[in-house]
Amino acid sequence: MTMQTARSTGLVPYIPDNAPFNEEQRAWLNGFLAGIFSAAQPAAVADTLPSLKIAVLYASQSGTAEGLARKVAKGLKSKGHIASLSSLEGYTPAALAEERYAIFIASTYGEGDAPDAVQPFYEKLCVEHFPRYQDLSYSVLALGESHYEHFCKFGIDLDNKLASLGAVRLHDRVDCDVELDEVFAQWKQGLYSRLESRRRSASCQKCPVLVRHNFLT
Numbered sequence: 001m002t003m004q005t006a007r008s009t010g011l012v013p014y015i016p017d018n019a020p021f022n023e024e025q026r027a028w029l030n031g032f033l034a035g036i037f038s039a040a041q042p043a044a045v046a047d048t049l050p051s052l053k054i055a056v057l058y059a060s061q062s063g064t065a066e067g068l069a070r071k072v073a074k075g076l077k078s079k080g081h082i083a084s085l086s087s088l089e090g091y092t093p094a095a096l097a098e099e100r101y102a103i104f105i106a107s108t109y110g111e112g113d114a115p116d117a118v119q120p121f122y123e124k125l126c127v128e129h130f131p132r133y134q135d136l137s138y139s140v141l142a143l144g145e146s147h148y149e150h151f152c153k154f155g156i157d158l159d160n161k162l163a164s165l166g167a168v169r170l171h172d173r174v175d176c177d178v179e180l181d182e183v184f185a186q187w188k189q190g191l192y193s194r195l196e197s198r199r200r201s202a203s204c205q206k207c208p209v210l211v212r213h214n215f216l217t
């Protein structure tokens with residue numbers, strides 16, 4: 001059955017038994033097709049996309065970065081991702097190396113430093129000299145106030161340190177001043193759309209035949 005026929009008849013296409021797939025691949029593909037062609041089509045397509053496991057990490061002293069991090073984690077969950085929320089207080093570079101996606105929301109204090117409780121994490125990260133985060137995609141939202149000499153410096157330093165350790169920027173860092181609502185909304189939007197692209201390409205890697213034959217367009 002062609003995809004065109006399936007759409008016009010409402011019948012669900014399937015992978016025939018003699019197609020060149022093993023049982024597991026056939027089961028996955030049939031599930032995938034069933035999802036796409038079920039009655040509730042748009043929701044079904046979203047359901048077939050894989051969830052990404054994403055760590056939302058914040059460096060906060062008076063709560064602003066923490067509040068924004070909560071919103072990001074909630075937003076990611078509502079999009080079907082598996083999002084965890086943690087303070088960088090007590091967090092370790094080793095734990096970060098286990099992650100594939102990390103979102104940082106970091107405020108600046110002192111002479112352009114991390115919030116007090118986060119300094120141990122950053123000191124440990126600075127001891128690392130060799131790339132070990134090649135598998136990590138990340139983005140930093142830096143919080144600060146532009147009347148300070150070292151505007152958003154901790155967020156900037158953290159972003160640069162992660163890049164120097166091999167991590168890949170999923171979305172460029174954005175620096176927020178006191179009026180941050182609009183900037184935050186734009187960064188969040190950009191971040192979500194990058195994650196959506198990653199999720200779609202992760203889905204396509206699982207299903208190379210459908211992509212190769214352009215069945216999904």
Ligand SMILES: Cc1cc2nc3c(=O)[nH]c(=O)nc-3n(C[C@H](O)[C@H](O)[C@H](O)COP(=O)(O)O)c2cc1C
Binds near residue numbers: 060061148
């Ligand atoms: C004592 C103090 C020092 C600060 N130092 C800086 C600074 O050096 N650079 C900067 O950009 N912002 C600085 N800020 C502003 C904070 O980073 C900003 O208000 C941020 O939104 C606070 O986030 P938080 O509530 O998550 O801690 C400072 C704020 C305070 C109260």
